[in-house]
Every structure is written in C-alpha cells, then in structure tokens.
Amino acid sequence: MGDAFVSELIGTAILLLLGAGVVANVILPRTKGFGGGWLLINFGWGIAVFAGVYAAYRSGAHINPAVTIGLWASGAEEFAPGIEVTVLNGFLYVVAQIAGAAIGAALAFLAYKKHFDEDADPAVKLGVFSTGPELRSYGWNVVTETIGTFVLVFVVLAFGNTPSELGPLAVALLVVGIGASLGGPTGYAINPARDLGPRIAHALLPIRGKGSSDWSYAWVPIVGPLLGGVLAGLVASVYLG
Numbered sequence: 001m002g003d004a005f006v007s008e009l010i011g012t013a014i015l016l017l018l019g020a021g022v023v024a025n026v027i028l029p030r031t032k033g034f035g036g037g038w039l040l041i042n043f044g045w046g047i048a049v050f051a052g053v054y055a056a057y058r059s060g061a062h063i064n065p066a067v068t069i070g071l072w073a074s075g076a077e078e079f080a081p082g083i084e085v086t087v088l089n090g091f092l093y094v095v096a097q098i099a100g101a102a103i104g105a106a107l108a109f110l111a112y113k114k115h116f117d118e119d120a121d122p123a124v125k126l127g128v129f130s131t132g133p134e135l136r137s138y139g140w141n142v143v144t145e146t147i148g149t150f151v152l153v154f155v156v157l158a159f160g161n162t163p164s165e166l167g168p169l170a171v172a173l174l175v176v177g178i179g180a181s182l183g184g185p186t187g188y189a190i191n192p193a194r195d196l197g198p199r200i201a202h203a204l205l206p207i208r209g210k211g212s213s214d215w216s217y218a219w220v221p222i223v224g225p226l227l228g229g230v231l232a233g234l235v236a237s238v239y240l241g
Contacts, residue, residue, distance in 0.1 A: 001092060004059035004083050008096035011056025011102070012063045012193055014103025017111075018048035020198060024108055024128045027055050028115040042179035050172035056107045059083070064191040066229030070153035073233025074240075096194070101197025105129050109205055120194035122211030128212070131151070131187035138220055141186050145224025146231070148182040150188040153232035157240060187223030196222060 022044025025033035033040065053061040059065065060080030062068045072085055079085055079093060108128065111115060116125060126132070134139045155174055159166075179188050189195040203213040 001083065001089060004089075005092050005096045007059035008062060009054045009091055011052045012197070013056045013104035013107070014021045014133075015048050015052030015063050017107045018051055018104075019045045020105045020108035020128050020193070021097055022048070023161035024112040027124050027127055028118050029118040030111070033114055034148070035228060038183075039126075040179065042176045042183065045179060046172040047120030049175045050109035050206065053171055053228060054197040055105040059093070062093055063097060063193075064152075064225075065193055066149050066153055066191060066225040067156060068093045068097075068229075070157065070229035070236070071229045074111030074157055075233075076180065084090070097189055097193035098197045101193040102201045103180035103197075104131060104216045105163060105201040106205060109201070109207065119209065122209060123206055125210050126202055126212070126214060127187075129202040130195050130218070131189040132214060132217060133186045133220075135185065136217070138217075139222045141217075142227070144182065144185045145189060145221055146228040148178050148186075148188050149225040149228025150232045150235075151178055151182070151228075152190050153229045154236055155238045157232065157236040158206045182184045186224075190225050190228070192222040192225050194221075218222060 005094050024035040025044075026032070027042055043060055049063075050070075052063045055061050059081070062071070062079070066092055068079065071079060072090060077085055079089060083089055088127070105128075112128070123132075152174065156171060159170055178190060182188060199213050199215075199218055202210065
C-alpha cells in the first residue's frame, strides 16, 4: 500500500501542478498566456489529467477521491491489482490525493511567484487554486458538480469494461469535454482533492495581496463530486455489471 500512496501523491501533484499552472497562465497578469480563454484551460486540464494518470499507474491512477469512492460503490473488489477495497486503503488513497493536490498547487505558485506578486484581484489569485461559481447558489452548484462528476466516474468505469488502447488519452479527452460542456457554472472541480488541497495551500502560502480562501463555498466541490462518484458507481454496478 505504501507504493500506492506515493503513486497517488505524485500523480495528483502533477495533476495540480499542470492544472493550476494553466489557470495561472490564463488569468494572472503579464503571463504569456494571459487572456487565453476557457478552452485553453480545458485543454490544459485535460493534459494535466493525462500526465497525472500516467504518473499514478501503480495505484490504478485514481488521483480523485470521487473515482476511489465510485469504484467502491460499484462493488469492485480491488482499487488496483493487489490492493483490496477496504476502509483503510480508501482512506489512504484520499489522504494521498489531498496532500498531492496541495503540493502540486504550491509548486504552481512557485512557478508563477512573480506574477502572483503583481497587483491582481485577490479573487483571481484564489481562482488559480480552487473553483468558484459564476452564480452562487449552493444547492444548484452542488447539482452541477454532481452531474459533472457522475459523467466523469461513470465513463471512466465504462472505459474499464471496454477494450481500448486509448488509456489515459481517453480520460484526458473526457475531462476536456466535461469542462467545455459542463464547466461553466462552477469551474468543474469534479474532484474533491483538486479543490480542497489547493484551497488549503492558498490559506497557508505567503501570497502577496491574497484575500479569503472562501471556505463558505469549500464544501460544495467536496459534496457534489462525492455524490456524483457514488451515484456513478451504483449505476455502473447495474448497467455495466
């Protein structure tokens, strides 16, 4: 299980380094990619998932608690070959994912340190680390995150039942598609670790001119994705057999 913990830690760190990095490139002042737009962010996150999945191959490349809990809800017996589905193993997966996400976000901060030092809106700086809604309505924001995560986890489980050589590329393209289609209302966390770990990093890092970490919203990108993951696992257990 030790190897799996390190695998999830590294994979999720790479996911967030590249994912937070593309957001920083698009929204922070005086970067080469400033103003690159939503689709650049979508494709950047897709490539981030592609890299993170390859890096975390030893643990089954969950890099997302919603995937871990979705597998559990689907009735799977193993999280990865040789790693039994148990409460302890599931807990260690999630801890590794959250810690890895915080590390990856901190590395993205270091890569863009001088741009964080520029006079930018504190909300823009927070946006590099965590998601937030365009229209704040907690119930509907949870619905959006639940639907997006359901699509992610259900299709990932379907990939596992479908002979294919696409592997991580298929998951990467799926994430691009979810972002383009369903990401507009909330920024599509679809991953509790992706939002919580970096939000913790934002709260702890010495970011010049930062504001609130918006903890009043932080539960939404945790609850919504977990609900979506559980529902996807339950539906997959019936539909995919």
